[in-house]
Amino acid sequence: MSKTDNREIRVAIAGLGNVAAAIVMGIEYYKNVKQEEKYQAGLINASVGGYLPSDIKIVAAFDIATTKIGKDISEAIYAEPNMCHPIILPENMPKSNALCYPGPISDGCYQTKDSKGKIIFDTYNYFKAYNEKDVKPSNITQVLLDNKAQILVNLLPVGSYQASRIYAQAALDANCALINGIPEFIVSEQVEGDRDWVAEFIKKGLPCAGDDIKSQVGATIIHRTLAKLFLDRGVIVNDTYQLNIGGNGDFYNMKSEERLTTKRKSKTSAVTSVLPYGDKVGCRIGPSDYVPFLGDKKICYIRINGTTFGGLPLVCDMKLRVEDSPNSAGLIIDLIRQTRLAIDRGIVGRLDSISSFSFKHPHIQPSSDFEAKKWVQEYIEGKRER
Numbered sequence: 001m002s003k004t005d006n007r008e009i010r011v012a013i014a015g016l017g018n019v020a021a022a023i024v025m026g027i028e029y030y031k032n033v034k035q036e037e038k039y040q041a042g043l044i045n046a047s048v049g050g051y052l053p054s055d056i057k058i059v060a061a062f063d064i065a066t067t068k069i070g071k072d073i074s075e076a077i078y079a080e081p082n083m084c085h086p087i088i089l090p091e092n093m094p095k096s097n098a099l100c101y102p103g104p105i106s107d108g109c110y111q112t113k114d115s116k117g118k119i120i121f122d123t124y125n126y127f128k129a130y131n132e133k134d135v136k137p138s139n140i141t142q143v144l145l146d147n148k149a150q151i152l153v154n155l156l157p158v159g160s161y162q163a164s165r166i167y168a169q170a171a172l173d174a175n176c177a178l179i180n181g182i183p184e185f186i187v188s189e190q191v192e193g194d195r196d197w198v199a200e201f202i203k204k205g206l207p208c209a210g211d212d213i214k215s216q217v218g219a220t221i222i223h224r225t226l227a228k229l230f231l232d233r234g235v236i237v238n239d240t241y242q243l244n245i246g247g248n249g250d251f252y253n254m255k256s257e258e259r260l261t262t263k264r265k266s267k268t269s270a271v272t273s274v275l276p277y278g279d280k281v282g283c284r285i286g287p288s289d290y291v292p293f294l295g296d297k298k299i300c301y302i303r304i305n306g307t308t309f310g311g312l313p314l315v316c317d318m319k320l321r322v323e324d325s326p327n328s329a330g331l332i333i334d335l336i337r338q339t340r341l342a343i344d345r346g347i348v349g350r351l352d353s354i355s356s357f358s359f360k361h362p363h364i365q366p367s368s369d370f371e372a373k374k375w376v377q378e379y380i381e382g383k384r385e386r
């Protein structure tokens with residue numbers, strides 16, 4: 001039987017953190033959604049070309065935290081330091097019969113050197129990574145093949161340059177499509193000195209989408225929409241900031257400015273690209289602090305300082321408060337089904353419509369998100385190839 005003979009969409013996840021936990025719980029939460037139920041709180045599409053959330057099966061996951069590896073995914077998603085709001089309580093989550101495997105550690109967490117200059121993995125007690133002397137990292141390609149995975153979703157921590165590429169290679173070797181949820185530029189552009197990953201996915205006859213998930217109603221989409229509003233209504237944006245604080249693992253990891261370069265680029269370009277004079281705008285965007293007691297709640301402050309009629313000032317201040325991880329899970333549940341449509345239709349390489357709509361750093365940055373939404377609809381209906 002070929003991998004795509006039935007409706008089941010077989011997905012593997014690299015990084016079983018809070019976003020992954022929200023996806024797994026969300027599949028259970030929306031398991032009874034029907035084709036005709038159009039307006040479901042939290043889902044952009046109940047049905048994507050006939051595929052429902054219940055068609056998604058998470059068949060394997062990879063992580064490096066000792067609390068998660070070796071466990072059934074249904075159990076591992078609740079293990080520390082995960083803290084995603086329990087949309088489904090642990091006692092109501094059915095066993096998945098799919099495992100969380102130890103992935104290669106690589107640069108998935110901070111690295112420091114010991115007194116002899118040897119690299120050691122350091123998680124600063126936020127969580128404990130397995131010891132490579134005691135645990136052998138699994139062969140990712142083999143796990144993907146053994147579990148007949150069709151799609152690999154990358155949800156590693158920001159700054160995982162090498163690790164993301166190890167998983168992308170494994171996806172290629174195991175004939176899996178790739179959804180790259182993090183700000184590593186693999187699908188959207190070819191980084192200097194890096195391989196042309198999109199060409200490799202094309203060569204293998206596989207689709208890919210990315211990079212860096214844009215949440216459903218999150219800081220990026222609100223900031224973009226407001227900036228576009230200023231543009232369309234004739235108000236010049238002089239400077240703008242977007243400050244984000246949160247208390248989850250993602251925010252903890254992003255305390256390190258070195259790991260953040262691509263995240264800042266991805267978030268900043270998502271906003272400045274809306275304005276034709278974007279390179280002249282004073283702009284500061286990014287994660288601003290880790291506030292442990294906020295847990296998975298994220299708070300975002302946006303200010304846009306503009307000049308309007310008669311050279312007068314116009315300032316917009318906005319505050320968003322949201323559960324962080326579930327805010328991107330709904331989009332990923334759509335992306336998985338949209339990517340499966342590409343597999344069904346034999347479409348290979350970068351999926352531009354869904355990348356432009358669902359990622360902060362796509363290859364084609366749309367000037368309007370409403371336009372990108374139209375492209376996705378046309379793609380789902382088969383009126384647009386990619």
Ligand SMILES: NC(=O)c1ccc[n+]([C@@H]2O[C@H](COP(=O)([O-])OP(=O)(O)OC[C@H]3O[C@@H](n4cnc5c(N)ncnc54)[C@H](O)[C@@H]3O)[C@@H](O)[C@H]2O)c1
Pocket residue numbers: 014015016017018019020062063064065082103104105106107108109155156157158163181182183212213214215248249250253324325326327328
């Ligand atoms: N939270 C959001 O709404 C949002 C939005 C856009 C993008 N993202 C990105 O998605 C990614 C995941 O976010 P999260 O909130 O789930 O983060 P998280 O820190 O909760 O999860 C990351 C997981 O990856 C694991 N990991 C680290 N190195 C690994 C390796 N080498 N192999 C396998 N697993 C490894 C960690 O142990 C952890 O469980 C981050 O890069 C984040 O920036 C999140």
